[in-house]
Every structure is written in structure tokens, then in C-alpha cells.
Amino acid sequence: MEAVLARMRALDERLPERDGVAVFNRVYLTVTQTLHRRIEHGGFPAPRTAETLSVGFARRYLAAVETAAADGHRAVPACWRPLFQYRRHPGVRPLQYALAGINAHIGHDLALAVVSACHDLGCEPAALEADFDRVGDTLVALEEHIREELMPGPDLLEVADPLTHLVGAWSLERARAGAWAAARLLWALRGSPGLAEEFTESLDAGVGLVGRCLLTPTS
Template sequence: MEAVLARMRALDERLPAQDGVAVFNRVYLTVTQAVYERISHGGFPAPRRASVLSARFAERYLAAVEADRPPACWRPLLQYRRHPGVRPLQHALAGINAHIGHDLALAVVSTCHALDCEPRALEADFERVGDTLVALEEHIREDLMPGPDLLEIADPLTHLLGSWSLDRARSGAWAAARLLWSLRRSPDLAQEFTQSLDSGVGLVGRCLLTPVRAACAARLL
């Protein structure tokens, strides 16, 4: 995990502070560092499994933001990362949507192949990593949530914040991982499902990044 942490820190230093990817990267770096320390201090009963899963999970995000042609789920954030009508909270939620909705399932399958185990052997580690994702969402909302006065008038933003559920995303990721594992001997079907998952998560991400500042200004007139 030290390698992925180093790459996240380098990305943080390289990107402008208001860049949408930088917004997500900052909170994700904080939580990933906490996971690394928890693993190092015996907070996981199977530290090697947890380390491999966490590292492969983070690597998918890093590969996506550095790719010439990223997965469809990450494209909305990369396309709207400097849009003046999109708020930092939206950037962060779009990042966590792509990372959980798409990357987590593939990271579980990749870890199963690497460790020669079934997904059920990773279920406890999946849940513990999921707990860190809860912390990630809490960081996002605490650090980036607009003030109550803004939320009161920003109906579109309030709607967007309530339209996405971390619990549903986690459940969907686990179901997708199990299905992908069951399709491992049917590569065509696995690829078709992966592409469908990617595009579906990308559609949700695009909705989360709906520009809201213009709508908020219109309500003030």
C-alpha cells in the first residue's frame, strides 16, 4: 500500500486545489492512510488479504485518472473536474460513486485471483474496507457540505445529495463481484457485464455532476 499512497500524494501535489479529481484525492488519501495504519497495527485479522484488496482497489482509481482513455464510470468526473457550476461535494461524491460502483467489484475479483481464494473468503475484509468507505463519505460530507442557508435554497443540490446511497452502492459492488467471479470461465459474458456495469455507474456519475450554481442563482432572482 505504500506505493499507492506515494502515488496519491504525488497527485495531490501536482493538481490544483479546486480540481475535481484533487478534491476526491484529498479525502481518499486521508482515509487510505488511516486504513494502512490500521492494517499495520493489527486492526485486520488477515492483514495480507486486507492489504492486497485495499491496494488493488486504490490502484484502479489511480489507473483511471492517469489513463488516456479511462473507464466510462470515471469520465464524468474527469470531464467536469473544472466546471464552474459543479461544487466540490459533487466532485467528491462522483468519485466515490465510480470507485465503489465499479472499481470495488473488480478489485475483489482481482484479489481473489491473486490470493487463489473465493469471494466469500474476502467477505469479512470487504466489510472492514467498507467501514473505511463510510469514513470516506463522512469526510466528504463534513469537509465539503455547503452551509444550511445554501442547502435551503439549493433544491437541485439537496436532491442530488439524497439521490445516492453508500449502502446500496456497497451491496451492489458485492453482488457484482460475486457474479463476475461466477462468470470467470465465461470471459465474453464477464466482459459484457463489466462494460454494462461501467456505463451504468458512469450514468449515475454524470447525474451527480449536474451543474447546480446556475439553478441556485436563478432561485435568488
């Protein structure tokens, strides 16, 4: 966990403050630090399981960052492409960047991280459900804080009306439920690699479409 935290902190120091990836990175760094503290202080009954899931989850985001830096935004998974493509758009607000990143990471990466953790730990998804729920509870608790911190204040209400409508249409709870269902389906398809790949590509594209909608310029 310390290694992924160090990479996120390095990104936080290197990226411009208003860069869309930097906005998401700050949010995700806070989430990962919170998870790390909870694991260290006994917040998870099976610390090794929780850490395996959390670290594998974080590495998928960091891999997208590295791929974009090396090969450009078109090379990253479809779910991440909108965030990297529009990361400097003047009409996109910080809250949109944060939610687009969370959408990509929860909607796509989390399902794949669960499946990878099951392979690494030699267990079924059901064995990870309690840790999955605890990770999700941490994310949900932080989502409200993120919205409050990044949503424009009352003095900008007229400008923010389209933003309020846009971000209100997305739900972390629904994204988390979808990720769990996708993970279970992918695990069930592990004996049919062609079908699993087809489903993963479809999941990636669908999450990317939602991300593009979340990044609709509002000013």
C-alpha cells in the same frame, strides 16, 4: 500500500485545489491512510488479504488518472469519464466531485478489485467478505465526514437546495452492496469470459451514468 499513498500525495501536491479530481484525491488519500493505519495496527485479521485488496483497489483509480493524463478523458473507463470531463466545471460543487469519484470507485472498481484479489490469493470471494466489510465500514464512516465538510453551510441553503436533493439520492451503502453482488457474479462467470466482459461493460456504463447525474451543475 506505501507506493500508492506516495502517488496520491504527489497528485495532491500537483493538482489545483479546486480541480474535481483533486477533490476526490484528497478524500481517497484520507481513506487510504486510514486503511493503512488499521491494517498496520491489527484492525484486519488477515493483513496480507486486506492489503492485496486495498492496493489493487487503489491502483484502478490511479490507472484512470494516468490514462486521462496521457490520452484524455474519453480514454478512461465510462465510470470515471464524468469526473474527468467535468473536473473544472464552474457549476459543480466539491461535494459532487467527491461523491462522483466514490461512486466510480465503489460501484465499478471495487467489484473488479475483489475478483483480482481472489485470483492473486487463490481464494473464493467468501474468503474476502470480512475484509470487504471492514473496508466498507471505513468508507461509510468517512462519508458522513465528507458530506459535513464539503456541504455548503446554512447561509447558502437556498443555493444548496438542488445539491441537497441530488446527493441525497445516492447511498454508499447501496453502492457497496451492489459491488459485492457484482464481484460474486463476475467470479461465477470466470469460466465464461464473453459474458463476464459483457457484464463488466454494462456495469461500467451504468456506474458512469450515475456519476454523470451526480455532477449535474447546481449553480
